[in-house]
Amino acid sequence: MPDFQFSNIEKIILTLGTIGCLGSFGYEVWRRFKIVLKGRESLPFDRLGVRCWRVIREVLFHEKVMGGRFWPGLMHGLVFWGFLVFGLITIDHFATGFGVPLLSESLHHAYSYFGIPFAILVLIGIIALAYRRFMIRPAPLGKTSPTSGFVALFIAVLMLTYIYGEFDLSPMVWKINWWLHTSVILAFLWLVPRSKHLHLVLAPVNIFFRPFEQPYHTAVNIDLEGSEDELDSTLVDLTRMTKNQVLDVFSCVECGRCIDVCPANRGGGILDPKNHFILDLRQPLLDQGNVDVLGTINVEAGWECTTCQACTEVCPVGNYVEKSDEIRRLEVLVEGKVPQEYQKLFMNLQESGNTEGHASSPLADRLPSYTPDMEYVLWLGCFARYGLDPNFTKSVENFTKILEVAGVSYGVLENEHCSGDPANRLGDKLTYTMLREHNMEQLAHAKKVVTLCPHCALNLEKEYGKYAEVTYRVFHHTQVIEQLITEGRIKVKKGSEGKVTYHDPCNLSRMLDEVDAPRTAIQASVDDFFELEESGRNTLCCGAGGGLWWKKETKGRTHLVRAEQVVASGADTVVTGCNFCFGMMNQGLKPLTPEGQTEIQVKDVADIVAENLVKIPSV
């Protein structure tokens, strides 16, 4: 690098430009951060190691950026890794302008052997990304904005001017090239905080702070005996975002992965998680400088959500996207605007303690009652108790058969009420409170609870745990079956059920983080198992989550999208681990099966294991 000198005037311009753009950058970031700080709750600093490791995986290694969208993700990676390499180059670049270069000429030259190849990779990356955005125009990216064009152009110019500057140039040309590079960096500083490109600052922070629990629905404590002031502050709190949620809104990079995976959107509904749950809140937050803006979420979109958490799972910048809980609880608790079928559901829950308003359950009556000397409380849930899909009764009986063969004692609670899942998900936190308090009393002496319903499992332990200390452990029945198989307490032979696949229920895979137990059980029982394209934590919701089982009319085909995939997969048998998925598959597969084709069999994990159980003669 030649020892070109900068005049004082140049240094003054450079100083003013740097201070101005850095100042504007700092101001815009601070303005947003002040709003973040007004949010409810505090930013979490627990489990630091896990949080840091998550930042390394998701930021440095681009785990989620490349997952699902590999090629665009890789191109983004090229740009991102290039930025890291250019950190030192940029600092040195400015230092040179002030006459105090950090790197000696030889070091600078040496680094360019590293810098120039990266600059070329960044160029490849940014050209590919620009081609995708402006020529291919994938719908989830939304309207093409001039800002994205500027950013692409800036990055390209930065790379070109860097490479050009490494050639042997005349002082004049070198100086012009230097100033061009500098101006683009300063313009970049000005543009970043005013656009979605703020994600380059906030995404690592946001990923670090992302809550661990899924779904991230905060507890709503309702005290009917409390004073009017307490009630008012509860109601005001319902409109306020948490710090994490505000940070999410400013971190969003608008990539639309959440739209790609949304079952409501894919089924033809209006719900667009990127806009309805995130971007629609951005302007109100900035305009009002305050966080009480949850009421601006689109109500109709909020009722369409299956609360499956796919949008949250896929987000590359660490957002908890779903906010149906926020808008539903406002509609129910503050506005009293509730679709009629849900009013009926809530009345049933209040009057009878179950979703159907039934007085008795034939299934519960013929199962043993729980006594404290038994190992497990067998929690049935309304779906099984009241035969919401009559075929599922057999699945429950198959599970009890497995327990009996293994010699595991179990009993059902006579006074089991709905776990409250539909009330909780549909925003009726008052009815949820009633059910939760009742059930926790019933379970006061229980040590271990097992259930076939992941919705119940999630509520009984994790969701109740948000309100009070839970003294029992809750297991999904696939976890108990897995344990019995690995401990050799039951023996299963591989039967032939044709081609068998497994549909991961969202409550089990994403929210309870259990994808292995059902697979262990199925693979022990069948010889021809294959995975669906969307499986594990990346599963697609059957359409019944979030209380939508009780929704009467659906505009879209949310309830059929998953069943269609199963039909297209060529499976002979589909196994699930959730009664609602079981019911949805049974309802969906029949009309979707092409004429002349045998209908796909729907089974619970308990069915497939019980059918292939090897009876061990009792010792």
Add this chain to the structure above:
Amino acid sequence: MKIAVLVKQVPGTESPLPIQSNQNWVDEGAVAYVMNESDNYALEEALQIREANDEGEVVAVSLGPDRSQKVIREALAKGADRGIHIQLDTAGMIDPLVTASYFADTFKDENFDLIFTGLQSDDLGMGQTGIILGELLGMSTASMAMATEVGGGKIKVKRELEAGWFQWVSLSLPASVSIQSGLNVPRYPSLKGIMGAKKKEIKVVTPSVANQSQSVEKVYVPQSDKQTVMIEGSVEQIVGKLVETFRNEIKVL
């Protein structure tokens, strides 16, 4: 505008209905009670009229034993201003004229502009109480309302006739109108409504028991039995016999 809404507590559709051993009535202790469905729509209609006029009072009235206060409380939570509970053991009471006269006595000094009732109760289904009550109080009356419009001292009511026909009638106030399910979208009690309802007044009235002109003979579950008849012969004979059976015995043709 002062509007009374009659809200009745009736057994829920899924509720068990065990019959008392003396076959006089159902065993009320085992019944799960809810607000009568069309009464809920009547209440919503009244609340909407009050809200549209920015003034007025909606009074929820129920006749029955202590348990009936629950539906009054529910109406207050949804937005009714106050409640009246006509406290009476209604077991075995099936006479709409007597029922209406209890309300008429209670309403003597209230001077309601409007009385809304559900079209009929989901338990006894008489469908007369609101109309008789209107007559007893010298009000205009209309039944089976599918829509209402209030203004200029009148209420216009869209009534459902047979075979898909409708009729708009205009009634001068005061008027008593029975309301059909489905004419509006009933609200759900908000948290503020539920809390606020605790402070609202429920006036309890204990009337002297009147004589009924109708009474219950016996309460029982209808007996059903199966009969199988084999029809034999040629196809034409079988068809002829089937048509005759359908027409004359089962009476479905």
